[in-house]
Amino acid sequence: MDFSxxxxxxxxxxxxxxxxxxxxxxxxxxxxxxxxxxxxxxxNKKPLERTDLYWLYSGTKVVTCTCALQLVExxxxxLDDPVYKYLPAFKNLRVRQTQGGxxxxxxxxxxxxxxxxxxxxxxxxxxxxxxxxxxxNPNLNTADIVSAFATVPLYFEPGTHYQYGFSHDVLAAVxxxxxxxxxxxxxxKNIIEPLGMRDTGFFMxxxxxxxxxxxxxxxxxxGSSVPIPNHNLFxxxxxxxxxxxxxxxxxxxxxKLLTVLANGGTTEDGVTILKDETIRKMGENHLCDxxxxxxxxxxxxxxxWGLCGRVHINPFMSLSKSAVGEFGxxxxxxxxxMVDRENRVAAFYGMQVISCSYSYIxxxxxxxxxxxxxxxx
Numbered sequence: 001m002d003f004s005x006x007x008x009x010x011x012x013x014x015x016x017x018x019x020x021x022x023x024x025x026x027x028x029x030x031x032x033x034x035x036x037x038x039x040x041x042x043x044n045k046k047p048l049e050r051t052d053l054y055w056l057y058s059g060t061k062v063v064t065c066t067c068a069l070q071l072v073e074x075x076x077x078x079l080d081d082p083v084y085k086y087l088p089a090f091k092n093l094r095v096r097q098t099q100g101g102x103x104x105x106x107x108x109x110x111x112x113x114x115x116x117x118x119x120x121x122x123x124x125x126x127x128x129x130x131x132x133x134x135x136x137n138p139n140l141n142t143a144d145i146v147s148a149f150a151t152v153p154l155y156f157e158p159g160t161h162y163q164y165g166f167s168h169d170v171l172a173a174v175x176x177x178x179x180x181x182x183x184x185x186x187x188x189k190n191i192i193e194p195l196g197m198r199d200t201g202f203f204m205x206x207x208x209x210x211x212x213x214x215x216x217x218x219x220x221x222x223g224s225s226v227p228i229p230n231h232n233l234f235x236x237x238x239x240x241x242x243x244x245x246x247x248x249x250x251x252x253x254x255x256k257l258l259t260v261l262a263n264g265g266t267t268e269d270g271v272t273i274l275k276d277e278t279i280r281k282m283g284e285n286h287l288c289d290x291x292x293x294x295x296x297x298x299x300x301x302x303x304x305w306g307l308c309g310r311v312h313i314n315p316f317m318s319l320s321k322s323a324v325g326e327f328g329x330x331x332x333x334x335x336x337x338m339v340d341r342e343n344r345v346a347a348f349y350g351m352q353v354i355s356c357s358y359s360y361i362x363x364x365x366x367x368x369x370x371x372x373x374x375x376x377x
Contacts (some may be wrong), residue, residue, distance in 0.1 A: 003033050003374035009366065013351075015359070017224040018334075019216060020048040022251045025371055026259045029268065029292060029344070033374065034188040040213040042227045050252055053199060053212045055232045057245045057331030061168045063191055064243035064256065065115060065308040067175050067183075069278050070190060076178045079112040083119075083170065086177040089147035090170075095120065095154045101155035109158040114171040116286045117295075120154025122165040128152045135237045142183050142241045143173040143219045162287055162294035162305065172243020183241040187226045194271045195260065197253040202235070203245045212248070215333065218356035225353050233332075243263070243330065251350045252367050258328070258346035261339045279341055282308045283325035320365060321372035334359045338368060347371055 006023075013021050020038030024031060033206075040048040072075045078087070084091035088317040090109055095103035100370040113119040125131065130148035134140050146169050155163045172183045179186050184202045192200050199208065233244035245362035259281070260267055265274040285304030287295060295305050302318020303310045309329030312322055320326075330336035337357075349367060351359070 001032060001374055002377040003035075005368075006033070006367070006370040006374050007035055008310070009370060010035050010037050011377060016363075017072065017222070018351055018353055018356070018359070018363075019044070019114065019225060020213065022048060022050070022052070022285050023347065023367070024251045024255045025345070025347045025375075026255060026262070027173045027343075027345050027375060029259055029263045031255075042214045047169075048213065049211075051199065051211055051250060052350075053204070053208055053248050054335055054352050055212075055215075055331070055333055056247045056249050056254065056335060057232070057333055058329055059246040059249075059254065059331040059335050059337055060243060060245050062308055062337055063081075063187060064168050064172050064175070065249060065282070066257065066261070066274060067186055067190060068111070068115070068171050069274055069282070069307065071175060073275060073278060077174060078109055079110065079115070081111045083109045083111060083114065083174065086174045087143060087147055087150070087170070089150040092121075093150060093154055093158075095157055096164050105154060105157060107158045107160070109154075111171070111174060111308075112286065112294070113158045114167045116291070116305055117162050117164055117167050118159050118287065118291050119167045119170070120156050120158050120161075120163060121149055121152075121167050121170065122155050122163050125149040125152045135240065138238060140237075141176065141239050142169075142243075143176050145240050146173045147238065159288060160288070162291035162298075164298070166244055168244040172241060174376050175243070182239075183243060187247075191257065191273070194273065195253075195256045195267065197249065197256055200247060200249040200253045202241050202248075204248060208248070213350075213352045216353045218353050218357050218358065220356065223358070225356075227336055228354070230352075243320075250312050251348050254335075254350075255346060255348045258337050258339050258348055262341055262346040263344050276341075277334050280325070280341075282306050283311055283327045283339070283341055285311050318365075319369075321369045330360065330364065336364050338371075343375075345371070345375065 025033040082239040093105040215230040302314040312326040328338040
């Protein structure tokens, strides 16, 4: 294996306005590449360490979908179940119209629609008055709070299009109701503890806060970044566990989940997180034609969306060297994860720079390709 081209690219990240980054790659369950670059503090004096923490933001979605699929395997929920079976507020939904007021939804929103971002729930749903009233009530839990989303008209009939939004926050609430456990406790019991992810969670200890890497905002025109306050924008209430964006972690922790998903779903010591057949389905496109157009136009050519995040479906269009079925997702601060079940490869890239479209459009595809070039050299 020769990762020299990848290392060269990563070493140049500070010159591209990315103050620091951490990349780890595993193959057949073993770490085959690790490289850390830059300083993780605002003063640019403290070298990035393996134990430094990042807010995953939407990288949380991989964890949430894994949890929900565990419940599918156990027969506690079904992809075809209506969301209102678990969250009654989602029974009488409304859909926006180009003219006139909203109309009653004809389609029933299902659990699969939450997985695939085809629910019609957008990113503006958190701006509703009902949501902010719910957030201010310390007696309400995640399921109670996301029910406020149901008061906001959907962007479209469930199942007909793709819209990035708060679907996975609602999915976390379904997990909470179906399991009878607070979502953060479910994640701890079924993901964090079985995989030994000691530095992953929704709420940091004081010691963990000291190890959190600094946060920056990117200027995509200038290729530079500036310091900004370091807190998770989606940690909005003490009893709200955001399934879409609430987790923090470190590379050593997060790669454990990605690695087990890339290697059949069972750890070396015999703990099964998901069945291999379920993981295969995570790597299949679940979008209809219209929804696929929505996703491709907004983000990635050659990719669709599965039961977790992006799914590689067309190497000719993507120019990606990863296998068909490779899947994963990224976060608002630039981190991204990758699972390749066919080649038993997993990777996690950690950084903490928001508003960096340069990372999504240029760096992530390039890093993925250089990973495979290194593995195959």
